[in-house]
Amino acid sequence: MKCHRRKPRVHPPRWSTSALAVALLLTLLPTVLHAQAAWNYDQDVHVTYEFDDNVDEALSDPVRAQIARLAYSGGLEWGEAGAQRLSLSYQGGFKRHFGLVGNDFDLANQFVNEGGVGYVRRVGANLALGGAFAIKNRKWTDDFFFINEDGFTSVGGEASATLNLRPLAPDRPARLEIGTRFGRVDFENLDQPFDERSVGGFTSLTEDFGEDVSVTWQYSVDRIRYPGRGVVRRDDDDPANAFRGLTRPRQVDYLHELGGQVVWLGPFSVQGEYYFRYNDSNSYGLSYLSHNIGLQVIRRLPWDMLAQVYGLVELRSFSEPAPNLSGAGTLDTSGASNNVLLLRLVKDVNSQYSIEVRYGRYRNESITVDDFYTKNVYSLGMNFRP
Amino acid sequence: MVSRATTRLGLVFLVWFGATALSPTSVSAQQPGIVELQRLVDERETEIARLEVRLRSLEQRGDSLSTAKREAEPGSARFVSISNQILESSQQITNVTRQLRVLYEQVRDLRTQLFLAYNEQIPIVQQEIDAVTSREPTEETDRELRRLVALLEDYVRAREALTTEIEEVEEDLFLPRLALDPRDGPAQLRVKEAIARDAVDKIDERIAAIEDQINKTLQKQRDLEEFQRIKDDIERDGQASPAGSVIEAILSDRGVGGRTGPGDVFEDPDARLNALQQRRFDLVQRREDYSNKAELFAERRAAFYR
Numbered sequence: 001m002k003c004h005r006r007k008p009r010v011h012p013p014r015w016s017t018s019a020l021a022v023a024l025l026l027t028l029l030p031t032v033l034h035a036q037a038a039w040n041y042d043q044d045v046h047v048t049y050e051f052d053d054n055v056d057e058a059l060s061d062p063v064r065a066q067i068a069r070l071a072y073s074g075g076l077e078w079g080e081a082g083a084q085r086l087s088l089s090y091q092g093g094f095k096r097h098f099g100l101v102g103n104d105f106d107l108a109n110q111f112v113n114e115g116g117v118g119y120v121r122r123v124g125a126n127l128a129l130g131g132a133f134a135i136k137n138r139k140w141t142d143d144f145f146f147i148n149e150d151g152f153t154s155v156g157g158e159a160s161a162t163l164n165l166r167p168l169a170p171d172r173p174a175r176l177e178i179g180t181r182f183g184r185v186d187f188e189n190l191d192q193p194f195d196e197r198s199v200g201g202f203t204s205l206t207e208d209f210g211e212d213v214s215v216t217w218q219y220s221v222d223r224i225r226y227p228g229r230g231v232v233r234r235d236d237d238d239p240a241n242a243f244r245g246l247t248r249p250r251q252v253d254y255l256h257e258l259g260g261q262v263v264w265l266g267p268f269s270v271q272g273e274y275y276f277r278y279n280d281s282n283s284y285g286l287s288y289l290s291h292n293i294g295l296q297v298i299r300r301l302p303w304d305m306l307a308q309v310y311g312l313v314e315l316r317s318f319s320e321p322a323p324n325l326s327g328a329g330t331l332d333t334s335g336a337s338n339n340v341l342l343l344r345l346v347k348d349v350n351s352q353y354s355i356e357v358r359y360g361r362y363r364n365e366s367i368t369v370d371d372f373y374t375k376n377v378y379s380l381g382m383n384f385r386p
Numbered sequence: 387m388v389s390r391a392t393t394r395l396g397l398v399f400l401v402w403f404g405a406t407a408l409s410p411t412s413v414s415a416q417q418p419g420i421v422e423l424q425r426l427v428d429e430r431e432t433e434i435a436r437l438e439v440r441l442r443s444l445e446q447r448g449d450s451l452s453t454a455k456r457e458a459e460p461g462s463a464r465f466v467s468i469s470n471q472i473l474e475s476s477q478q479i480t481n482v483t484r485q486l487r488v489l490y491e492q493v494r495d496l497r498t499q500l501f502l503a504y505n506e507q508i509p510i511v512q513q514e515i516d517a518v519t520s521r522e523p524t525e526e527t528d529r530e531l532r533r534l535v536a537l538l539e540d541y542v543r544a545r546e547a548l549t550t551e552i553e554e555v556e557e558d559l560f561l562p563r564l565a566l567d568p569r570d571g572p573a574q575l576r577v578k579e580a581i582a583r584d585a586v587d588k589i590d591e592r593i594a595a596i597e598d599q600i601n602k603t604l605q606k607q608r609d610l611e612e613f614q615r616i617k618d619d620i621e622r623d624g625q626a627s628p629a630g631s632v633i634e635a636i637l638s639d640r641g642v643g644g645r646t647g648p649g650d651v652f653e654d655p656d657a658r659l660n661a662l663q664q665r666r667f668d669l670v671q672r673r674e675d676y677s678n679k680a681e682l683f684a685e686r687r688a689a690f691y692r
Contacts, residue, residue, distance in 0.1 A: 046615075071618070081657070122652065125539065164652040175652070211606070211658075269609040296616060298609050310616045342616055358619065379619075 039078035046071040046091075048381030054373060069093035083122040090115040108142045110151070126164040133157040140188070151188035156181065160202075174207040181222075198224045200255075216261045218275075226251045234284045234320075253281040259292070268299040277314075290316035304348040312340040339363040346383075354383045420507065420541075423500045430493050434486065441482045441565060448475045448568035449686075455568075456689065472568040479565050486563060497552055504545040511538045550661065561585050561672065564679050566686070575687040582680035589673040596666045603659055 050067040071091035078084050095110040116134030123129055137153045160179025183198045200222030208214045230248035259275030275292040296310040339362065346356040360377040451472045458465040511534055518531045562585070564578050 081653070125536070126652070128652065162652075173653075263610070263613070265606040265609055269606075269613070271613050296613060298612055300605070306612065308612055308616060310620075312620075340620060342619065344616060344619075346612070360619070 038080075039076065040082070041074060041076045043072070043074040043386060045384040045386075046381060047384075048379050050377055050379040052375055052377040054375045063097055065095050065097045067093055067095045079122075085120050087118045088115075089117075108140045110138055110140055112136075112138045120162075128162040128164075129160070130162070131157065131159045150194075152185055153188075154183065154185040156183035158182075172207055172209055174205060176203070176205050178203045194226075195228055196224050196226050198222045212265045214263045218257070218259055218261070220257045222255045224253045224255055226253075229283075231283045232285060249282070251281065251283040251286070253279050253283075253286070255279050268297060270298075271296045285318065285320050287320060288316055288318045290314050306346050308342075308344040308346070310340065310342040310344075314339060352385050356381050356383065420500065420503050423496055423503060427493060427496045427500065430489050430496070434489050434493070437482055437486050437489070441479065441486065441563075444475055444479045444482060445566045448472065448479060449566055449682075451475060452568045452686070476567050476569045479567055483563060483565050494552075497548055501545060501548045501552060504541050504548065508538065508541050508545070511541065550665075561588065561676075564676075564683075566679070566682060570686070572687050572690045575683045575690075579680050579683035579687065582676045582683060585676040586673055586680065589669050589676065593666060593669050593673070596662055596669065600659065600662050600666070603662065 046069075048067075048069045048071075050069065051064070052067065053064045069091060070093070071089075073089040074087065076086045076088075090113075092111070092113045095112065097109060114134065114136035116132060118130065118132035120128055120130030134157070135153070135155050138151045140151050158179050158181035160177055163176045163178075165174040165176055178201075180201045181199075183196075185194075185196050187194045200220060202218065202220035204216055204218040206214060206216040227250060229251040231251050256278045257275055259273065261271065261273040264270045271294075273292075273294040277290045277292060279286070279288050281287045292312065292314045294310070294312040296308065298306055298308050300306050340360065342358065342360045344356060344358045346354050348354045356379075358377070358379040358381070360375075360379070362373075362375040362377070364373055364375070451468055455465065455468045455472060458468055515531065515534045515538065518527050518534060521527050562581060564582055564585075566578075567574070570578070
């Protein structure tokens with residue numbers, strides 16, 4: 001397992017954007033005091049204990065961890081037929097590492113906290129406006145960290161408009177959503193070349209075919225800027241150029257994603273998805289295209305149990321011969337869930353409580369090209385829906 | 387029951403299709419419009435409500451008279467007077483039940499006509515929308531388009547509501563109205579008791595079918611919830627989720643409890659469940675009515691042998 005000691009670093013001010021987003025969201029929020037008497041609040045509490053191992057395939061050096069997590073989500077609806085909806089979500093966890101071979105390092109632990117708020121309001125019979133804001137933070141308890149699990153703070157927000165197309169297709173209700181979003185990720189230790197800023201837009205069209213089938217088409221484009229990363233040119237492909245001089249143009253990627261999702265609900269329910277992703281980078285060797293294929297199936301079992309299987313693969317190929325970028329930090333450091341297999345078994349104890357066991361296997365690329373990590377997660381959890 | 391209702395709806399579609407194919411213009415020319423049909427339905431529903439109250443009152447009066455007659459001395463003036471009142475009450479009950487039967491039949495036909503009228507109007511409004519959208523956009527066309535879209539939405543909602551109502555009326559066909567007639571003898575009471583118990587069995591079957599639909603709807607909501615939950619699990623397991631993903635998770639979570647996303651803000655996600663629960667509740671009440679009637683018929687029949 002690769003691990004590093006922290007370098008002192010001065011973080012750029014990041015709360016101005018957050019404050020702006022919060023202000024934007026608050027302007028969208030209604031005067032709750034004037035809300036209708038009819039309201040509904042649903043909530044969901046999820047508690048899990050997990051065990052995982054995290055293996056750098058090149059070193060075959062597993063580190064094991066125990067994790068305790070608590071997740072809460074709540075949804076408030078009020079107004080005529082739920083015309084206004086507010087959702088809150090929070091999850092926090094503590095991760096204790098153990099078992100690093102040789103015990104040469106003091107194994108540190110992590111805190112992860114994330115939360116968000118979303119609001120959507122129907123402003124007419126066929127138009128709804130909404131927004132969301134979210135923050136996530138991962139913090140190591142001392143200056144130790146793993147290269148594929150660095151501490152970070154990410155902030156993001158979006159605003160969107162949804163059009164109800166039902167009147168134009170009475171037998172097949174459809175919705176069109178158009179929105180814009182922003183995000184930023186600041187790593188604690190990996191320094192500026194890995195931080196990113198993104199701004200983008202998205203649109204999606206969802207159509208229902210009866211009560212059991214729905215299809216969603218989606219397109220998004222994001223401009224991702226790496227303020228600490230210089231451009232690598234075709235005729236000068238030394239990866240170390242990424243770190244050289246502020247006079248060098250900065251790396252900017254345009255990430256396009258086009259795809260769709262089909263949901264079929266029946267005796268066993270299926271959700272299939274396919275996304276084509278194209279990353280157009282101004283830095284040599286970093287443009288790529290990928291096919292992302294996902295499938296999940298839910299099957300009901302006797303004794304109030306259900307089984308769930310989820311699989312996702314990302315088949316990625318670089319459109320230019322990738323130079324040796326080891327150490328430069330190249331790929332989407334954050335989008336690390338590209339190859340996943342999850343098996344889940346849920347048992348409903350009663351209408352409010354359920355318990356579950358879950359196994360997950362991830363095989364993901366780290367920030368270094370061709371450096372893969374395999375992670376097995378074993379989880380035991382309880383879900384409470386009061 | 388559902389299959390019968392579906393078959394009837396299918397027949398309605400066939401009749402409508404045949405009628406429009408043979409004479410597309412004459413149908414609209416001969417038949418009353420949507421507003422007139424709705425007025426006729428409303429008028430009859432008010433009358434039905436009034437007559438149902440009157441029937442209950444007549445039944446109670448007839449029942450009281452029957453009890454009083456049993457207590458009166460045969461051949462006495464009181465006995466004769468009560469017998470005459472029973473006869474009068476019985477005739478009134480017969481008259482009211484006949485009127486109700488006619489009105490139920492009329493409402494059923496009017497609702498079918500209304501359903502066909504909406505079926506006819508919806509494509510016409512859609513064509514008008516197409517025509518307006520193909521024109522050069524101006525303030526006037528915008529206004530016209532908004533009006534047409536609102537009208538189309540009203541028609542579609544009204545047609546959907548009628549589908550449920552037609553199904554409910556179909557159920558009524560198999561649940562006859564049973565009135566306690568003070569002239570009923572043991573034989574009539576036995577038949578009515580049997581019919582009431584049959585009705586209870588039919589309602590039990592219908593309640594079971596509705597409960598099955600409720601369970602399926604709940605299961606679908608739960609499946610959508612579980613689809614989302616596993617993606618949330620991936621977010622939790624993820625090595626450094628991007629802000630975008632966190633936001634996507636939150637957005638998809640905006641409707642907790644099986645809601646699929648922001649698009650659902652246009653529909654009350656519990657509307658279907660509430661409608662099913664309401665139908666179940668209505669049927670449970672009707673079951674209780676029939677059960678009580680069966681008990682009443684049995685009790686009155688037993689009184690003849692005491």
